[in-house]
Amino acid sequence: MRVVIQRVSSASVSVDKKVIGSCVKGLLILVGIEEADAEEDVAWLSSKIINLRIFNDAEGKMNLSLMDINGEMLVVSQFTLHASTKKGNRPSYILAARPEKALPLFNTFVERLKKESGKPVATGEFGAHMEVSLVNDGPVTIIIDTKNKE
Secondary structure, three states, X not given: OEEEEEEEEEEEEEEOOEEEEEEEEEEEEEEEOEOOOOHHHXXXXXXXXXXXXXXXXXXXXXXXXXXXXXXXXXXXXXXXXXXXXXXXXXXXXXXXXXXXXXXXXXXXXXXXXXXXXXXXXXXXXXXXXXXXXXXXXXXXXXXXXXXXXX
């Protein structure tokens, strides 16, 4: 699994010009799932995100987690995070999981974030054409890949 995490003041996702998910003061999480991903990836990644200390403390240091600030989450599926641009100018998405594999893992990921945070988690619509709006706070943007565990 590969995620792009953005610390946001606010974020929303729309389908057909209608907002279907939003959050304030928290994280926008763009998630791409590949064929090799499994529930172990979901478990590791959800715990990492919930406990990631990327929010400022009273001294302005990134020392606080999403839980510490009582932050919100918006999770949006994005298969293009697994784009390969090695050959030519048209990206290949061969590593991206097919919907029948990706959707159950995406749903498990969202449910795990809900359970671990004890909070609702807003989402986009899997497979839909979405418009994502955000105010990046910082800006702070972090990329995590469960295959590298960096």
